[in-house]
Amino acid sequence: MTDQREITLTVNGTERTIEVEPRRLLVHAIREDLDMTGTHIGCDTGNCGACTVLRDGEPIKSCMMFATQADGSEIMTVEGMEDLPAAGEDLHPLQEGFHKEHGLQCGYCTPGMLMSGKALLDENPDPDEAEIRDAISGNLCRCTGYQNIVSSIEYAAEKLDEQAAADGGVVAEDGDSDGFDCGVENCCGGPSAETPTPHVEGADPQFDDVTEGSESE
Amino acid sequence: MKAAPFEHHEPTSLSKAVSLLESLDDPTILAGGQSLVPMLRFRLARPDTVVDINGIDELDYLDESDGYLKIGALARHADIEESDVVTENYGSFADAAPLVADPQIRNRGTIVGSIAQADPKGDWGSVLIAHDGEVVAEGPEGERVIPVDELFLLPYDTSLDENELITEARVPTPPEREGSAYHKLKRKTGDYAMAGVAARLRFDDDGTIADAGIGMTAVDITNARAADAEAHLEGERPSAELFQKAGELAAEQSNPESDEHGDASYKERMVNVLTQRALGDAAERAGVVKRRATP
Numbered sequence: 398m399t400d401q402r403e404i405t406l407t408v409n410g411t412e413r414t415i416e417v418e419p420r421r422l423l424v425h426a427i428r429e430d431l432d433m434t435g436t437h438i439g440c441d442t443g444n445c446g447a448c449t450v451l452r453d454g455e456p457i458k459s460c461m462m463f464a465t466q467a468d469g470s471e472i473m474t475v476e477g478m479e480d481l482p483a484a485g486e487d488l489h490p491l492q493e494g495f496h497k498e499h500g501l502q503c504g505y506c507t508p509g510m511l512m513s514g515k516a517l518l519d520e521n522p523d524p525d526e527a528e529i530r531d532a533i534s535g536n537l538c539r540c541t542g543y544q545n546i547v548s549s550i551e552y553a554a555e556k557l558d559e560q561a562a563a564d565g566g567v568v569a570e571d572g573d574s575d576g577f578d579c580g581v582e583n584c585c586g587g588p589s590a591e592t593p594t595p596h597v598e599g600a601d602p603q604f605d606d607v608t609e610g611s612e613s614e
Numbered sequence: 615m616k617a618a619p620f621e622h623h624e625p626t627s628l629s630k631a632v633s634l635l636e637s638l639d640d641p642t643i644l645a646g647g648q649s650l651v652p653m654l655r656f657r658l659a660r661p662d663t664v665v666d667i668n669g670i671d672e673l674d675y676l677d678e679s680d681g682y683l684k685i686g687a688l689a690r691h692a693d694i695e696e697s698d699v700v701t702e703n704y705g706s707f708a709d710a711a712p713l714v715a716d717p718q719i720r721n722r723g724t725i726v727g728s729i730a731q732a733d734p735k736g737d738w739g740s741v742l743i744a745h746d747g748e749v750v751a752e753g754p755e756g757e758r759v760i761p762v763d764e765l766f767l768l769p770y771d772t773s774l775d776e777n778e779l780i781t782e783a784r785v786p787t788p789p790e791r792e793g794s795a796y797h798k799l800k801r802k803t804g805d806y807a808m809a810g811v812a813a814r815l816r817f818d819d820d821g822t823i824a825d826a827g828i829g830m831t832a833v834d835i836t837n838a839r840a841a842d843a844e845a846h847l848e849g850e851r852p853s854a855e856l857f858q859k860a861g862e863l864a865a866e867q868s869n870p871e872s873d874e875h876g877d878a879s880y881k882e883r884m885v886n887v888l889t890q891r892a893l894g895d896a897a898e899r900a901g902v903v904k905r906r907a908t909p
Contacts, residue, residue, distance in 0.1 A: 402622070419622035419664070422655070441615070443652055444804070446718060455692075455721045461651050462722065463644075465622070466668055513717070534803040535716025 404468035408433070409477030417464045424448045426464035427474060435475040435508050439537070446536030449509035450474050456516040458535070475508035478515070483557060490556035491515060491549070500549030502540035509536045514550045522561075523554060617654035621663045628672055628752060628781065634665055635777040636754040641665045643779055645687060648715065648723035649731050673781055676700075682784040683707070687727070691720035703787070705899045706744055706794035706812045706892075710737045713796070716804040729765070730780050732772045732836065735806040738783070739766060739837030741796055743829030744812035745785035753778035766836035792816040793899030797888040798831065801875060807832040808875045809884040811840075811864065813892035815847070817902045823847045828860070828892075833868035833885055840864035843889065852903050857893045861886035 401416040408431060415430045427436050427450065439447030441460060448460045451473040478489040487493075491514050494500060501507045510533060517524055517532035524532070529550050530543070538546060623638075625631040635641055642661035644650055645668065653659040667673060667687060674688035678699050685694075694700050694711040701708050714720055714728075714737055728736045729749060741747075742762040749760050754777055765772050774780065788794070794814035798807045810831030818824045826847040828840035843863040850856050870881035897903045 400622075418619070420617040420619055420654070422616075422651075425616075441655070443648065443719065446716070449718055456718045457722050458718045460655075461648055461719070463647070463651065463666075465624070466647070466666065516717075531712075531803075532717060535718040 402465050402468075404465055406431075406464075406467055406469075407471045409473055409480060415464075419463060419465050421464045422460055423450075423462045423464045423467050423472075424459035426467075427459060427472070430464075433474055433476050437505055437508055439505060439509075444537065445506070446509040446513065446533075447506050449512040449536060451512055451516055454516070454519065456513050456535075473512070473515070475511050478511060483560060489553075490560070491518070491553040493556065494549035494552035495546070498545050498548040498552050500541065500546045501538075506536055506538045506540075510538065510546055514553065517550065518554055518557060522557060524550070526551075615655050615657070617651075618657055618660045620654075620661055623663065623665045624669050625665065625667065626669045626671075628670055631665060631667055631670060631779060632752050632754065635779060638663045638665070638777075640776050643667055643730070645727035645730075646690060646723035647727075648719045649727070649733070667779070678703075678787055681787050683787060685725050685783045687724060687779070687781050689725055691715070691723050691725065691728075692717075694725065695720065704745075704785070704794065705895065706741045706796040706814060709796035709895075710741050710798070710812070713737065713798045713800070719804075726780050726783050729783055730772065730774070732766050732768075732770050733806075734766075734769050734834060734836050734838075735832040736837065737796065737798065737807060737810055737812075737831055740810055740812040740829030740831040741794075742783060742785065743837055743839050744794060744796075744814040744827035746827055747783060747785035749780045750782040750784070751775075751778045752781050757781075763839065769835055788814075789816065791819075791900050791902060792825075793896040793901070794827075795892045795895030795899065797892045797895075799884050799888060809833050809868075809870065809881050809888060811885060811888040811892045813889065813896045815852070815893065815896040815900055817852075817897075817900055821902055822849055822851050826860075828864055828889060830864065830868055830885060833870040833881055835869070838868065840867050840889065842867050847893075852893075852897045857890045857897075860893060861889040864889040 403416050405414045413431055417426055424438055428434050436450055437447035439445035443458050443461045448458055449456050450459045453470050478492055481489055483489055491511050513533050513536050529547050623634055625634055641663045644664050644666040673686045675686040676689040676693045676697055677684055691711050691714045694707055725738050728738045747762050751758050751774055753775055767773055796812045798810035800807055812829040814827040815823055816825040826844040828843050830838045830840055843860040846863055847860050865882040865886040868882055868885045870878045872878045
């Protein structure tokens with residue numbers, strides 16, 4: 398009955414193998430077996446979202462799932478944010494946004510908010526306010542009234558967009574596309590796009606003007 | 615709080631699951647776990663054995679085939695939200711999915727699990743009722759198909775045998791001139807329904823209602839059918855007056871309890887309103903009526 402199961406999780410890019418009882422919750426495995434206490438336990442009932450982590454890129458509540466069910470999956474926690482390429486040498490734009498826009502007071506909900514925000518921006522780099530509010534609807538904050546959290550995520554979206562433009566937003570070298578490359582892989586003729594495809598999200602018309610008379614072939 | 619210890623099984627095929635269910639005494643099936651995991655943790659449920667079916671890939675599907683929308687036991691609420699087939703043809707499903715709990719829960723929780731849980735506040739049971747849906751159950755005696763009207767017995771109680779597993783929920787593919795919708799009243803995002811109504815209308819070529827389905831959420835001891843309202847609609851032409859009467863009949867047939875969210879008479883009134891709204895959307899989606907522009 399109290400048998401242990403060996404499970405392997407790739408947490409923030411590092412493979413970790415631990416032994417857990419089948420009744421062990423994922424959040425307890427993360428906090429107590431892996432000693433990563435950035436992921437919080439708020440309500441213990443699946444309501445508050447403080448324990449939100451990304452499992453294979455999708456936000457889930459880690460108090461609502463057994464650790465054995467995450468065996469073999471990739472988990473991202475708040476500790477992994479600063480190691481993301483977008484973070485540069487310091488904070489990830491989402492973390493920076495919460496700092497600059499006062500997206501927290503007590504900070505208890507913040508790890509979960511960051512994970513939900515990350516999942517949103519991965520899918521939708523240019524969300525409107527309603528989309529942001531929907532994405533964080535499973536995360537409760539009792540301090541901010543949410544407005545500053547929305548602003549924080551908007552800040553991050555803009556910052557990430559600027560980064561993409563600065564990193565890869567250059568005139569594409571092949572003349573097949575419309576000449577603009579937003580820098581996102583597999584989008585509008587970015588570096589790995591085998592077939593140039595139209596830029597899908599957040600395309601700014603000003604770039605079309607800039608690139609129309611450009612030097613691309 | 616921790617769940618009480620349990621014996622744990624993770625079958626990787628349906629046949630293995632079925633033979634496990636046959637050999638075990640009163641096993642509890644774990645799918646999405648968004649209701650069961652907290653129940654285990656608070657020890658509201660203390661099963662000796664848990665059979666986690668998440669490793670059974672053959673149950674992970676959502677497709678339209680053989681005249682049905684088929685929802686496998688591992689299809690998540692989010693799969694419904696993201697499905698183009700659902701968005702185009704199954705209005706009530708497309709309405710209900712984003713109203714279930716919150717994004718994280720929808721990434722884990724399953725439609726079939728919600729139906730098997732038989733919570734009268736669950737949304738999918740009402741949608742299934744409106745569509746005259748059914749579930750496919752597998753057990754030691756083989757496969758059987760259970761119409762939704764024979765499934766829900768009491769809160770958290772179904773007509774499934776204890777060794778049976780629902781592998782699929784399905785509803786007939788809507789023919790031409792059919793539309794459906796789901797309306798739900800809740801205090802805030804993530805909450806269960808205070809009241810919810812799923813409605814489906816199919817029209818004859820002459821514009822009369824050939825078939826109506828109405829399922830109600832959170833206003834009886836199970837998800838419930840508004841049979842009187844359905845009967846009143848069939849054979850009639852759609853009109854505001856007709857839908858108003860159907861709303862009244864649905865409210866009469868509902869049996870809500872007073873609680874902190876509102877008293878019974880308020881909820882009955884809400885059933886009336888939600889029924890009219892869902893019928894209006896269903897008729898519009900069937901392509902037979904156009905709403906007057908709001909003044």
